[in-house]
Amino acid sequence: MLSMTKKTGYGLIAMIHLARLPEKKLASAREISDAYGISLSLMMNVLKKLCAAGYVESVRGSRGGYRMLRPAEEINFVGLMEALEGPMKLAECITRQVEGLGSEMACKLISQCPIANPIHRVNSRIREVLSGVTLAEIIEDTAGSRLQSKSQTQKA
Amino acid sequence: MLSMTKKTGYGLIAMIHLARLPEKKLASAREISDAYGISLSLMMNVLKKLCAAGYVESVRGSRGGYRMLRPAEEINFVGLMEALEGPMKLAECITRQVEGLGSEMACKLISQCPIANPIHRVNSRIREVLSGVTLAEIIEDTAGSRLQSKSQTQKA
DNA sequence: TTGAAATAGTATAAATAAGGTACTATATAA
DNA sequence: TTATATAGTACCTTATTTATACTATTTCAA
Ligand code: FES
Ligand code: FES
Numbered sequence: 001m002l003s004m005t006k007k008t009g010y011g012l013i014a015m016i017h018l019a020r021l022p023e024k025k026l027a028s029a030r031e032i033s034d035a036y037g038i039s040l041s042l043m044m045n046v047l048k049k050l051c052a053a054g055y056v057e058s059v060r061g062s063r064g065g066y067r068m069l070r071p072a073e074e075i076n077f078v079g080l081m082e083a084l085e086g087p088m089k090l091a092e093c094i095t096r097q098v099e100g101l102g103s104e105m106a107c108k109l110i111s112q113c114p115i116a117n118p119i120h121r122v123n124s125r126i127r128e129v130l131s132g133v134t135l136a137e138i139i140e141d142t143a144g145s146r147l148q149s150k151s152q153t154q155k156a
Numbered sequence: 157m158l159s160m161t162k163k164t165g166y167g168l169i170a171m172i173h174l175a176r177l178p179e180k181k182l183a184s185a186r187e188i189s190d191a192y193g194i195s196l197s198l199m200m201n202v203l204k205k206l207c208a209a210g211y212v213e214s215v216r217g218s219r220g221g222y223r224m225l226r227p228a229e230e231i232n233f234v235g236l237m238e239a240l241e242g243p244m245k246l247a248e249c250i251t252r253q254v255e256g257l258g259s260e261m262a263c264k265l266i267s268q269c270p271i272a273n274p275i276h277r278v279n280s281r282i283r284e285v286l287s288g289v290t291l292a293e294i295i296e297d298t299a300g301s302r303l304q305s306k307s308q309t310q311k312a
Numbered sequence: 313t314t315g316a317a318a319t320a321g322t323a324t325a326a327a328t329a330a331g332g333t334a335c336t337a338t339a340t341a342a
Numbered sequence: 343t344t345a346t347a348t349a350g351t352a353c354c355t356t357a358t359t360t361a362t363a364c365t366a367t368t369t370c371a372a
Contacts, residue, residue, distance in 0.1 A: 001237070001241040001242070001244060002160055002244050002246070002282070003157075003158065003244075003246050003247055004157060005157055005329090006247075007330085007331085009271060009275075010250065012271050013250070016270050028348090036269075039331095041334080042332065042333090044348075045332090047348085048350075051348085052349095059347085060338075060339040060347060060349080061339045061340025061346070061347055061348075062340055062345065063340075063341060063342090063346080063347080064340070064347045065348085066348090081157070088157060088159075091165055094162055094169065094194075114172050114173075115168050115169060118168075122233065125289075126285060133274075133281075138271070138274040142273060161358090161359060161360085163359085184317085184319090185318080195361070197361070200320095201361090203319085207319085214318090215368095216367075217319075217367090217368045217370060218315095218371070220318045220319060220369070220370090221319085222319090
């Protein structure tokens with residue numbers, strides 16, 4: 001209920017790890033999964049998706065791995081989450097199902113539904129909040145960030 | 157993913173319906189379920205929970221039903237949702253599971269987890285937003301509200 | 313006083329989603 | 343040519359959500 005899946009958690013961890021690497025440096029799925037005690041297969045699944053979504057770049061073969069394609073400041077929570085879990089929606093249509101239409105469209109067509117509008121608004125507000133949370137912020141807020149970054153030792 | 161369940165949807169609909177009734181007036185589960193084409197059993201389940209949580213009052217027996225106990229201004233989205241679905245948490249512990257501890261506690265105990273802090277913060281921000289959304293607001297934003305309310309015909 | 317209508321409480325089944333695994337194919341460095 | 347790594351996809355298992363069912367109790371009213 002109103003929760004992100006573990007996929008997103010794994011994705012965040014992977015992105016944090018990659019963002020901390022020196023420019024152009026690669027990290028393999030195994031490296032990341034080992035570092036945090038996450039199953040290798042799961043980490044691979046997630047990295048494949050992040051790659052397909054254009055968040056990271058992959059290098060195949062021995063000594064291969066992944067590297068960031070964008071600066072951490074330009075990556076936000078909701079984008080990452082949607083890349084891994086599909087489009088976010090607070091609710092499917094509650095009262096009726098309209099055949100042949102996506103749920104977002106259906107909501108607008110059913111004028112009697114008493115909660116379509118409010119749900120849509122709340123959804124937007126959550127989206128706003130989450131799109132304001134950048135990977136850079138997340139990294140600053142991370143327990144282990146000062147272990148590897150150079151400047152903000154006093155950032156608490 | 158980051159979505160509320162239908163239970164909450166049914167609960168919202170029920171609360172909206174009850175809030176629109178004249179003071180002290182009752183509505184039965186059947187009345188509400190009929191009005192919106194929702195299964196009677198489901199609506200009953202939800203109303204039982206809303207009653208247990210102190211949102212509504214029940215009157216048993218023939219001619220019985222439910223009525224609001226609190227003004228719509230004092231009811232907020234997250235409270236209602238938690239009454240029906242249990243405490244909201246954005247994520248379970250991702251990297252490890254600590255035996256014998258609730259997940260919220262565990263998060264704080266594992267210092268290595270790179271996302272415990274950020275997740276906690278994002279969770280709080282979402283909670284803030286949702287606790288600012290009152291039932292009264294929701295009712296104003298509802299398509300059919302002007303059909304039954306008296307004053308805000310021009311509220312668009 | 314009896315029956316119909318309603319809630320209370322609980323248990324369970326069915327459907328869907330999440331979490332996790334496995335396998336084949338392809339690429340690359342050593 | 344072998345070991346290591348990603349790509350793509352399919353599948354299985356488990357957990358959650360959704361829906362239903364049943365028994366007990368309360369109350370109105372005929
Ligand atoms: S939520 Fe979409 S029609 Fe009610
Ligand atoms: S999310 Fe709780 S320990 Fe990482």
